[in-house]
Amino acid sequence: MLHYATRRLLGLTLVWAVALIVTFFAVRAVPGDPIMVMLSDHAGDAALEARLRADYGLDRPLPVQFLAYIGDVLNGTFGLSYRYVGSTVIDVIRDGMTITPLLALSALFIAVPLGLFFGVFAAVRAGSWADTGIILLLVTFISIPSFALAALLVWMLSLKLALLPVAGWGSPAQLVLPVTVLVVGPMAVIARLTRTYMLEVLDRDFVRTARAKGVRENRVIWRHALGNTMVPIVTSIGLIFGGLLSGAFVVETVFNIPGLGRIAIDSVLARDYPVTMSIVLLFTVFYSLINLCVDLIYAWLDPRIRFDEAAA
Amino acid sequence: MPIDLKKALGATALATAILAGSGSAMAADLRVNIAADPSMIDPITYSELIAGQVISNMYESFTAIDADGQVIPALAESWEPLEGNLGFRFKLREGVKFHSGREFTAEDVKFSFEELLRPGNKAGLNAPYLDVVVGADAMKDGSADTLSGVTVVDDYTVEVAFTRPDVLFPIYPIYLFDSGIVEEAGPEWYNKVSAGTGAFKFENWSRGQKVELAAHADYWGGAPAIDGVEFVVIPSPETAMAMFETGDLDVMVVDGPSMRRVLGNPELKERAITAARAQVRYLAMNSDLYEPFKDKRVREAVCRSLDQDAMIAGLYSGAAKPLYGQVTEGVAGYNPDLPKIEYDPEKAKALLAEAGYPNGEGLPPVKLSTTEPNKNQHLYFASQLQEVLNMPVDVELVERGTHLKSINSGQTPFFAWGWSAGYPDGLYFLSQLWYSDSPYNRGWKNAEFDALIDKASMTADNKERYAIYHEAEGMLMDDWGTCPLPVSTLMATVRDGVSGVAIQPFGLVPFADVTIAE
Amino acid sequence: MKLLDISGLSVSFNTLRGPVEVLQDVSFDVMPGEVVGVVGESGSGKSVTSLAIMGLLGHSGKITSGNIALSGTELTTLSEEELRALRGPEMAMIFQEPGTSLNPVQRVGDQIVEAMTEHAFCPPAEARRRAVELMDRVGIPAPDLRARDYPHQLSGGMKQRIMIAIALACRPKLLIADEPTTALDVTIQAQILNLILDLKDEFGMGVMLITHDMGVVAQIADRVVVMYGGQVVERSEGDALFTRSAHPYSRLLLRSIPSASQRQDDLPIIKGTMPAAGRFPDGCRFHERCPMAMAACALSVPPLNEAGPAHFARCFRTEAIDELEALA
């Protein structure tokens, strides 16, 4: 297993390297010149422009800039921010680096059990009105755009009922709304998947065996049936986590949370290349690590899977 | 269950608890929203309006602007021109203490100027004001280490010599800072401490969240009554409004769509303070890039097709003022007597026909370019021009940086834009936007106009100078060099119990005199 | 006393096109210590019968009439929880596909232990010890090691032995074996059958052996029930059926004995295929395929007539059954 993990990590390094290259050049393909943004209304002052360009090394050929960026990544500063004068990228994103994963992980740890519960609940009542009701509810949850849901919740819970703070970051109460908005979609996705897989597994022979030996129905469902749906569900959790990271863009914007998502959007608008690239890189690393964990969890969940297969 | 939920949830709760510890705000801090994280908090690299809101509470210049928009002495108590208007001798205020506790003297003025010009310091908006100072070029290209044009006469007297007359120099907002700061906090002091004389000093900057300032007890104007100021970063006006309503903000700077909301809500409207904005707006028509604009009648037709009153009502919900020239109310040299530009579609059509384009026939297609935030205005212009003149206009949205470069290099034929004053004098607008040699010239050029501007910058007498502005501005308007556009009002709302918050055309007055009841 | 007594059992399933009756008026019994063979093609209703006994018909299946008594206890009126308590200690079942009938993500030892702990049959520690003993008893070498294996690590025969160990864990009085050897290699089949017979004697169980294989039945069944189209078509002592079968379907099935190892699809002798449930013809359900059918056969369902001592057949032409030999 250690061997496998090492091998996968090596493979991931390759992916990260590609990501680094792609991001570097893609970000530079974006129209808009960071120096022009710095100059703002004063764009046109050629002397100032040339000076700034030299200050930030933007007058050098692209390959040189690229090598310099790799150096900055390796020394952990990720280079100088274009927008925050005199700050390194790591200074800009340090707080965000804990905030966004915290948001995404809290949402995941709430969404998974809730999703499993609703999915199982609906599956064991397949075809009943309770099932139809839950499905409709889940479809609605999946269908509501997160920005609309956020606005609705703020309007109801913060403004009309004054129960929760409107926005911000720092207190547990300020976590409630953003996490709720993040939870709803993935929870519904997991619930729907769980229901589908449960329906299939509940038809399988070993479930009948469990019942035939007199296992209590609860244990049949939660231990035997659900235990066998975990592999596909865990697979999708990897993807869902990617969705949560993306969801952070919207939620952090709406709730004014200084996480990586909002910093990323700000940096794109400000043409703060080094920050944008670093965040994309971080997201990529984070996301691929989560998927590696998912693959490792597979093998733990399903003894039939050998690590070689999990990689495929 | 494969995931240890208890452990996982426990970890989250713990993390939340840790975060909560650092979150509570002090009761006597004034909480104000800013629309974006400032890019800097130091006076050297200072180069954006948002950062200005924060920095102006920490740093001061020779002069300041009071709540009525009038220039008043600040760090300079008085000044007199040197011979031939080639410089000024400033008498500095005595007994002014920096945040470090050191006393402000003439050496600090010299130091500040030098730091602004020193190569590699990435100086921002304030450095260009020093271009007229003797020795500035040598400083900039690194051939001199000191600024020869600045002479420290004694601790409280400093002379600044110019290469050419610049009568407005004393009102330029050049922030002056502590020459002992590098010794005290090291060369990387920018984001760590403040080195000003203002009523507040830097305390903490949580990026993306807030900038906290603390009261400067030794402030020469008297220690502030509040403990500090907290600038909360809130990009969404909707969120800002919600936070103001729930009492999470003491002062809300109102922008964009929120203005409608404030004006539509009697309770909020009552708490609103407003000022004319020190900004001009204009529709630029570059005749080099779009042939029909060469004809003055076409330009007039365009201007007469736009209804400023309708725009103010429909797009600004009334929170804007019409503009009939290129100097705005609240800025010295404003001419209140300029004739109103009437919305007159019939006359517009007639003018266009006279120019050889009856009912728009023969007009080549043209793009009206702008950025996303200004989209609505431009959609209105396009629809009016299509409807009234049958002009083939399309709106094109361009990324901001690209747009700025394009308009500043004179490559955009047709666009509307605004220009905010850097100092409280009408010369700023006239010399930057419509002076032929300005890097920001917007497509109308006139030698007589240029001559008037040159003359104005050498005229020390205010009254005399304003008369020149009026003449030049009249010349620009008579030739329909541009269509002035409405300028939105500056607005802020103030929570009950908070007093002393004032707004002037350049924004909120520093919060030195604010008190919070309770 | 009868161990299992089924009388007049009818079961229907809800399908897309409405309810379909898949069992009609099924009656037979099993005595303690006895092997009853239930024979028929797939779809004849033999598996549904066993599921009905176990109470495992699921949501779509429903007992519409009839009774099932296990050691005198009426099962059809029991609650789900009461039925569950009986599954394991009173009745147990082995399925056709050992490959899919074990939980793939649970160690096989645990699956045996679970059968006991779920009924508080014995304390967990003892259950663990007993599980290894059982594995040893059903012929698994190195049982203490194999107990830690997952199903995919075992061969088909081994898996079926585990299934048997699970079924026997709580010493049931009735063992239902649904085609226990069909999915296995021919060489293993006999071993498993012998194991079941040995265990029957050792545990004193009644066994209901479901199979399509007349050969197997001939070898080990004390009594035989032949099913077709959801009905019992013939029921007798083992010998009687083989020597004097009174139903044409049984007779034709018996001809398959020489090729006992083949699957039912290969039965070459009976023309056509059995219709799906709900599509049975009126009258005798076999008449369309019956070489000796007559007009009356298509009009009404023949009753289960006595054809000899403890021997019943559902055919109008039982007396003329020997004509079949001539026809075929």
Added chain:
Amino acid sequence: MTLETSKTDALNAPAPRRGLSDFQIRFLRSRNAMIGSIIVAFVAIVALLAPWITPHDPTKVSIMATWLPPGADHLLGTDALGRDVLSRLIMGARVSLTVALSVLAITMTFGTLLGMVAAWYRGHVDNVLMRFVDIIFAFPELIIAIIVAAAMGPGTFTVIVALALVWWPGIARMARALVLSLREEPFVEAGIACGTPTWRIMWRHLLPNIVSPMIVRASLGVGMIIMAEATMSFLGIGVQEPYPTWGGMIRDGLPNLRTDPHLALSASVALGITMIGFNLLGDGLRDVLDPKSRGR
């Protein structure tokens, strides 16, 4: 036919005539599929007829009639430029569906083709293709969309390209997985053994067998693409003015949610209902076509 599998046997039935009628019955019986298809049909008809059924010109600016509340002349009121919200909503359906169907057509064609090729030839072809897919998967999709949008400049074509780029790998992976499992099936092995040309095996044997899970995926995909398009428009990198989009309407309406909820709410509701429609239809189709589907 075995009784034990009677619940699902209709699906495995070889006779096409019977399968079809079963499909119809299942479809008509499926509450999800019915509600979903009614909604989808409604949205599709609205989108198709949009230019003829909008009560006003959706791009007509009326500066003196801004922010009108819903009323007789403007059933859903007007927006910040006095444009009729209902008309914009109707045109928005057209834009959303155009984008979604274009993306779907592109990704389904290329994704399926590449997935099949990867699974069929395995080895290096598979390795290269799937590593490429992995890399795309390694980026959160919104980031890819943002980069593409930023690089190409916003616009309808950009949205289609960006979303197609994000979507095809999922399709390819699914097609690959389906073909990999089919490859071992006797009828395919028989085909190979008989020397049937590869393209023929793919076209005649593989494709028809992966069609129904792919259709399910497609119908669920439409909803997700519409949402993605709306999110891009919401973030300002989507379809541009003067074309109305639901995402753009929500973005424009959100700052005024409390004073003038009609703009953001009507677009949110339209988007939500359309999403519900496609999701229900997709779920329903899955239940009907492919109850054992395990594809994601």
